[in-house]
Amino acid sequence: MSNCCRNWRRLCLEVGKVYHLKHFGAIRCFILLKYMYIHIVESVAAAKILHHKRHTIVAEAERYSLGKKLAAKVRGTFFVIGRLEGLNRRKYMMKEKIRKYVLDLGVDDVGFAKVEDYHSPKSFAIEKFLPGAKTIISLAFQELDSCESPSVTIAMNGRLDMNYFQRSCSYQINRFLKREFQAKTVDMPYSSPMEQSRERMGVADFSQRHAAVAAGLGTFGRHNLVIHPRFGTRIGLAALITDLELEPDEKIEQDLCIHCDLCVKNCPGDALGEIGKTDIARCIKHSQPYGLRSDIGFWQQFAGSSPEEQKKMFVDEKYWRIQQAHSIGMQYYCFNCIKSCPVGLARK
Ligand code: B12
């Protein structure tokens, strides 16, 4: 063990609040940033900074007491150090094991929320999906740069890649939770399937956005999408619901939207005029021009057409686009509110 590592450990013991360093080996330390990311600092330089700032840490740590957690601030970075004992510690370690598994799969971020903290006005109750559910595990996947391609084919293809990956991750995480903790878990749909009924009219059974916000993965932006503090709007969301009781992550309090209104200005359908509401009909016209509405319109027109006109309709590109949208299960033609949002771009 290097001196630096020993110093770091001693420092932590003196602060008296770190119990889980050994899980990360020499000179790695367990750090949660302000937004509750896990950062594992592996560099000697980082450990040295901590060592030299020892008194600052103690002083700052006293200042940033957050209930059961303790925060220390060094050079603008918050270190949140858990004081964990007994059951809490076991829950915490279980959560960290899950977090590690999830991030190792290549998921970009993961957050945990108590079922009671999920409040979505139009969603079904969580009990409907899994009786006895305790925790929502929300996953964030970075959109590929494909979403910014001038070619809509490429943008759609990139989204499909992300969707396949997300499905595979959800499946593997579900299996892992069963294998490791004998947990009952269900995967929540990324988009479809959703209950098809007159009452619901295209509202999903479960809101991925509200789950992500509850799990501390981001906040709602002016465009009504979730903004992640690192990846901005360029994220897709997925979630699992489990009967495991896990420590929830803290919600992000800061408003991550910088209110530049670029999303509003670049919306071709003028669907974001009203704050806190997406005009769905206006959005769909541009984002899903070959979705269900268009399909119904096609067949209505077909029914009222002569045999000659019907033949022509089948060789029209509109029909081919409708068919393609259905067969690939991906109908989005507009990504403007995602790609015009500047939050998170500075890190690229
Ligand atoms: C159906 C659907 C659509 C429909 C209708 C959306 C709708 N109902 O608002 C249409 C076709 C319009 C659509 C468009 C888009 N969608 Co869409 N959509 C969905 C889907 C499948 C279900 C949405 C839903 O019914 N939610 C459930 C109900 C219960 O939510 P809700 O209560 O109606 O919530 C709305 C309001 O109450 C309001 N709201 C509630 N609380 C608060 C609080 C604050 C502070 C604010 C500001 C607003 C707000 O915000 C919500 C949006 O209007 C979700 C996936 C999912 N299952 O969640 C993806 C999803 C929301 N879509 C997504 C995306 C990216 C898009 C598009 C950019 C298209 C694209 N190219 O991908 C556009 C963006 C439109 C926009 N700016 O809002 C992503 C969002 C990712 C993110 N970063 O947040 C999701 C989560 C898919 C995913 N799994 O990643 N979508």
Ligand code: SF4
């Ligand atoms: S997807 Fe396109 S049409 Fe829909 S809200 Fe976003 S920018 Fe507007």
Ligand code: SF4
């Ligand atoms: S484009 Fe600007 S106003 Fe719109 S969500 Fe992003 S930061 Fe907020």
